[in-house]
Amino acid sequence: MKREIFDKEAFKKEVKDNVRMLYRKDLEEASEQEIFQAVSYAVKEVIIDQWMETQSSMKREDSKVVYYMSMEFLMGRALGNNLINLTAYQAVAEALEEMGLDLNVIEDQEPDPALGNGGLGRLAACFMESLSTLGYPAYGCGIRYRYGMFKQKIKDGFQVEVPDNWLKDGYPFELRRPEYTYEVKFGGYVRAVNTPDGRVKFVQEGYQSVKAVPYDMPIIGYNNHMVNTLMIWDAEPAECFELDSFDKGDYRKAVEQENLARNLVDVLYPNDNHIAGKELRLKQQYFFVSASVQRAIARFKKMHSDIHDLPKKVAFQLNDTHPTVAVAELMRYLLDEEELQWDDAWNITTQVCAYTNHTIMAEALEKWPIEIFSRLLPRIYQIVEEINRRFILQIQEHYPGDNGKIERMAIIYNGQVKMAHLAIAAGHSVNGVARLHTEILKNQELKDFYELFPDKFNNKTNGITQRRFLLHGNQLLAKWVTDHVGEEWITDLSKIEKLTLYVDDEKAQHEFMNIKYQNKLRLAKYIKEHNGIDVDPRSIFDVQVKRLHEYKRQLLNVLHIMYLYNELKEHPDMEFYPRTFIFGAKAAAGYKNAKLTIKLINSVAEVINNDKSIQDKIKVVFIEDYRVSNAEWIFAAADVSEQISTASKEASGTGNMKFMLNGAVTIGTMDGANVEMAEEVGKENMFIFGMSSDEVIAHEKNRDYDPMQIFNNDQDIRKVLMQLINGFYSPQDSELFRDLYNSLLNTQCTQYADTYFILADFRSYAEAQKAITEAYKDEKGWAKMAMLNTAHSGKFSSDRTIEEYVRDIWHLEKLTVEPEKED
Ligand code: GPW
Structure with missing residues (x-):
């Protein structure tokens, strides 16, 4: 007889018993944290049996x-994912609902x-x-x-x-x-x-x-x-x-x-x-x-x-x-x-x-x-x-x-x-x-x-696990994918390629983008609650979330935002599709330029978000405490994925894959796994820019790169860099961002100026960004591109990687x- 791993009534009783055993309380008196604990122990009960079975068959097979x-x-967090992998998520959500409890709220109690x-x-x-x-x-x-x-x-x-x-x-x-x-x-x-x-x-x-x-x-x-x-x-x-x-x-x-x-x-x-x-x-x-x-x-x-x-x-x-x-x-x-x-x-x-x-x-x-x-x-x-x-x-x-x-x-x-x-x-x-x-x-x-x-x-x-980053993190899209290609993708991501059948189907395009919209609403609500900023879910969600590091070039992203803002101010009537630039990043506590870049992003956000004259065409948001749990929501809501490291410096990247799986389109350099993503989805479905790794390595060898030349010859770049040191974004202290300015131009600060070729890649980045706006305006074209990204993400499952190991x-x-x- 096959044993049911999950019996609803038994589970409900177990949760109640656990609250009593652990806290000497009835369910009604228990705090959300206490309920999280009680539910988790009830789930652990199921896990323990399977854990022991696994250990004994490992011994038996002498694997x-x-x-x-x-x-x-x-x-x-483990609770949600454990339930997903036990295929008990839905059943537990229902059981809890019958008890007047919300699984999402309970999941949120877990550190x-x-x-x-x-x-x-x-x-x-x-x-x-x-x-x-x-x-x-x-x-x-x-x-x-x-x-x-x-x-x-x-x-x-x-x-x-x-x-x-x-x-x-x-x-x-x-x-x-x-x-x-x-x-x-x-x-x-x-x-x-x-x-x-x-x-x-x-x-x-x-x-x-x-x-x-x-x-x-x-x-x-x-x-x-x-x-x-x-x-x-x-x-x-x-x-x-x-x-x-x-x-x-x-x-x-x-x-x-x-x-x-x-x-x-x-x-x-x-x-x-x-x-x-x-x-x-x-x-x-x-x-x-x-x-x-x-x-x-x-x-x-x-x-x-x-x-x-x-x-x-x-x-x-x-x-x-x-x-x-x-x-x-x-x-x-x-x-x-x-x-x-x-x-x-x-x-x-x-x-x-x-x-x-x-x-x-x-x-x-x-x-x-x-x-x-x-x-x-x-x-x-x-x-x-x-x-x-x-x-x-x-x-x-x-x-x-x-x-x-x-x-x-x-x-x-x-x-x-x-x-x-x-x-x-x-x-x-x-x-x-x-x-x-x-x-x-x-x-x-x-x-x-x-x-x-x-x-x-x-x-x-x-690779990345599609169980956490799609099945759990983006439940709407996961269900839609299953409805269209069956559920095999859950354990064999190559099967998601069948979605290519639907990329020209208008109904499918519509549904796909509507799910994106729902996820953008969810993130917009999170941003409102955590940052107090209103963002328009119809704007382009352009996201860079990863550790703050000079080679990952968050600075390039924010300099470009400063440039766009200058453009808007100079040409108030220019056509401009609304964008929300979203950042999330932790800086190592002792990493000065990284911490200063966070301050710059927030200072730029402060000025731009409060400038009524640009009519909310640009919003800048720094999401506090970027971590695995909010990452799942962020990937699900992204239109544009920023993977803009100096070519040769990012060994692989894995965030790039999580965005791709969730139907975001990448703007990126030919670095790390971006190269293989372009191979899978086609360069025409990404926005590739910047120097190649060979070019970067050649400049490093020859020491022949001179950012000052760019500074002297490009007045838009010059204007942006001057704003780092003229107090435009730091009226109280115009010297605040001096170190960032120096890192780009001053040879005395590092072995050579602009170590990560930010100025060298600036123009080609700006052009790629422009191309994104144009592409986004074509709703069907964009929907197709986004779907193709999801459809061609099959290679980037960690299941494939593990099989190779x-x-x-x-x-x-x-x-x-x-x-x-x-x-
Ligand atoms: F320096 N990576 C990381 F190589 O996250 F040890 N922390 C680290 O300390 C190092 C590497 C180390 C990252 C890479 O930067 C990234 O490109 C790669 O995708 C990831 O490791 C997983 O391989």
Whole structure:
């Protein structure tokens, strides 16, 4: 007999019982937060059964498992998505309605678990969801930061960071697993001990240790009973005052050890594409990696006796270099605990580990000073030294006498440990995240490594999960798509291509654009509530939401708005289609120009939004605290998607794909995955502008770009730039935006002026924007273009990406989870 996973009456009773059990209250007395908790526990009840079934069939099948190691998992809210994937969303919404409760309101009580910064962390979350939906056994390994990504407030136009205390009411979907506690050791020194059988053993002494306690979170597959696990590690003090035997009685050290555990996982470093190089960050890295490696090996050893079989059963995927110490930690385990010979251990390690690169930005490449690395991780450092020694021998063998190679490729050089070099030397696979990005890695950034290890390099173009970003985030469009092409797209996004049959059908066009309009109304209401700004849902919604970074060029966007405003003021009667420019972005707390750009956007908004003379033709909105939960609404409501990074700088981008899926048209450079989007939908259905990556790279090499020339020859650009320093947008302080002006023109500020070629691309951007207005005026033409974007987004499902990782790197088998028979 097939068991119903969801029984309405039973569920209602469960919710009521939970409110009583948890809070000693009746439903009527419970707060919205309490109801959210009660509902979530009722849902967890269903999840737990499937979770246990999944775990037992993984054991039964002895499946190979991937461990996706990542400092960041930007999960977003779980309740709504769990219900969607359990295919119980509608039923639960109805059950709650019968109880007088609104599922939307309840969903809104959940804090966003924001254990990540941006694209890299959200990619990890999409990957976990796809792994479960496709039926592949997987663990996510990360950190349970007590404070995630900060909450952003805008005060007087400036960003203010507020701590994100996401655990304050307790998080219902996590499960503490103290039975999987491990010890992680820091500091001390290494002593060589002679064993009775004539070998040398290395032991770490005088260290401080921390207890790693995992919390498991369920990752639910879509309609398949599969529940994988995200293990995120909390740090607890090793039993008070219990030190390494060597230091027993050292009171000061005991206190230090306790403090170490207290601070270790306090907070996520809020830097995107930038490394602060702080010692605590390296501690976080080793902490979660060591604990995860220990749990992975313990699980393997429960079922296997020969450690040489590890690569048959376990794959470690390193999400950027952040978890790269895993390589040395695995070596340490194999050498010190399993007592394998070096070559044997190395063989296993390289087969298990694989590395994904997510950027070519120099400031994001991790390099640790030897001093910090060796003091914190003395045994790990020894092992890295030995890896480096052997790697240099290999280089010398290949390129006798070529010291340049060693200088460029060594793992340890100039007093630094280079984590990317370690990851490449020690992994069997190195992948970029979009075709262009991988080509740049092979031909520029990692050229030497590609020459030495051509077979390791491969591309895995990123993707996104359509379950969150269409099925949950845009329920109107999801239903419409299903009505037209059937529901297969939910688990096979390539099927959405059948929509091309309708792109010339006027009724379909009308319905498609009407759904867009409904979503614009929903966002307009959100903006009114949160910003107090009225926006016209019939205006073009032009959206740039992503982390604030100079290479992503929010500054280009706002300079263009300033230019448009000047045009409108100079030619009040010019034809102008109303536009709403929407921004959302967090800036790293210490990133001055990024924070100043936020202030500029808000200052420009202030002036333009309050200028009656332009009759609301331009509105500028900065949405506070951009995060996964409001992102779902924003993508659904966008007409125009801004993907305007300097070509070559955005490794892939994933927001670009979320917009495309939701029927927004992209204005973008030929950068990252935009290139492949253009290939899928056709350049004629995007607005491509700006320099190519080859042109950018050539200018960087030749150092022959001179923005001052543009400034001198283009009076519109000059006028806009002068407005940065004449107080036009900052009457109280005309110097306020001086640094932004300088970043564009002053060579003394950075290695060269306008590092990101904003002025070089300005005119071609403005023309592309003009072309958008023209295209939008053609209602049918636009509807068709928007629909074609949705229809050709099939490639950009993270399901496709995961299948490629499985095929080329992980070699996993699908698991089927049969619900346990009840008889
Ligand atoms: F620097 N990305 C990110 F490569 O969001 F580590 N944070 C980061 O710290 C890095 C990369 C890192 C992003 C890329 O900027 C983006 O282009 C890409 O789509 C995303 O990672 C996922 O691959």
